[in-house]
Amino acid sequence: MNTKEKLELAIDHLSEVGYFVWDNFVSQDNVKKLVAIANQGSQSGVFKKAGIGKQALFQLDKGIRGDYIQWLDRNNQSEIVQDFLNEIELLKTSLNENCYLGLKDFETHFAIYPEHTFYKRHVDRFQQNAHRVISFVLYLNENWQEGHGGELALYFDDKDEKIQPVAGRLLLFRSELEHEVLMSYRKRYSITGWMLDKDMSLTFLP
Numbered sequence: 001m002n003t004k005e006k007l008e009l010a011i012d013h014l015s016e017v018g019y020f021v022w023d024n025f026v027s028q029d030n031v032k033k034l035v036a037i038a039n040q041g042s043q044s045g046v047f048k049k050a051g052i053g054k055q056a057l058f059q060l061d062k063g064i065r066g067d068y069i070q071w072l073d074r075n076n077q078s079e080i081v082q083d084f085l086n087e088i089e090l091l092k093t094s095l096n097e098n099c100y101l102g103l104k105d106f107e108t109h110f111a112i113y114p115e116h117t118f119y120k121r122h123v124d125r126f127q128q129n130a131h132r133v134i135s136f137v138l139y140l141n142e143n144w145q146e147g148h149g150g151e152l153a154l155y156f157d158d159k160d161e162k163i164q165p166v167a168g169r170l171l172l173f174r175s176e177l178e179h180e181v182l183m184s185y186r187k188r189y190s191i192t193g194w195m196l197d198k199d200m201s202l203t204f205l206p
Contacts, residue, residue, distance in 0.1 A: 007091075010172060011098045014134070018174045019154055021163060025138060025170035026084065033080045035140050035189055038110045041070045047112060066117025067181075069109040072191070084191065088136065092195050101133050101197070108136075108193025113150065117188075119181035121155065124194055132175040132194040139165040140189035150184030165190060 001009075006022060013020035026034070041047055047068040072081055088106055096103045113119075125132045137152065144150070144166045151162040152171060155178040163171050165188060173179070175194060 007094055011095065014095070014172060014174065015099065018156070018177055019161070019163075020172045022170040022172065023166075024168045025087075026168050028142070028168060030080055030083075031140050031142060031167045034084070034191070035142070037078050037081065038070070038112060038140070038189055041110065042068065042112055046070050047110070050111070064122075065119040065181075067111045067113045067119060069111050069192075071107070071109045084138070088193065088195075091136075092134075095134065095195070101195075103133060103195045104197060105199050106193055106195045108191055111190045111192045113181065113184045113188040115186055116183065118183045121153075121178055121180040123178055124175040131196045131198045133197050134195040135173050135175045135177075136193050136195070137165075137171045138191040139169045139171070140167055140191065141165050142167045148184065148186045148188075149182055150186075150188040151182045152179055153182055154179045 010020040010022060047070045050065055050067045050069045072085065074082070074085065076082065076085075085108070088108065092103050092106055095101055124135045141148075141150070144164065146164065150165050152165065154161040154163065154173060162182070163169075181188075
């Protein structure tokens with residue numbers, strides 16, 4: 001299946017089911033490079049403990065989520081990171097052209113879950129700042145096996161789905177869907193982000 005066919009399938013699944021799994025969105029070689037960049041950032045101290053909520057409601061709570069994050073933007077000097085940001089920009093544009101979602105921008109970060117950490121059930125679309133429309137997660141976990149945990153569970157009215165965080169896989173889902181990261185029994189890497197219906201510099205607006 002070529003990229004155009006994958007994109008058409010992604011659009012159909014997002015509209016009809018609410019999520020889409022895109023395997024081999026990036027190559028295994030690029031996965032290795034992105035993990036190396038994440039590890040370098042983690043060792044240099046640029047990763048920070050992730051919190052919950054936004055702006056005045058932001059708080060840290062290890063009982064809800066246990067990951068560490070590093071925000072990514074166009075100032076990042078890594079060519080491989082820039083390539084990924086360009087791919088997401090193209091994907092955002094394609095979704096806009098075909099689904100009329102009004103997407104204006106996106107925000108994204110590396111996420112590292114240490115062993116025995118998780119992120120309890122939640123939604124990405126904040127009530128006080130409801131500009132996240134499409135969530136995306138690129139998984140960077142080589143040789144991941146079912147017993148390692150760390151699945152992303154999506155909750156629907158009539159069923160639940162569990163997505164394995166295998167290397168190179170991109171998960172797209174509607175940001176209002178309830179979901180959680182289940183307990184991970186080994187270090188878990190991803191790039192997580194959100195496509196927004198406002199310019200990122202204006203997301204403080206209601």
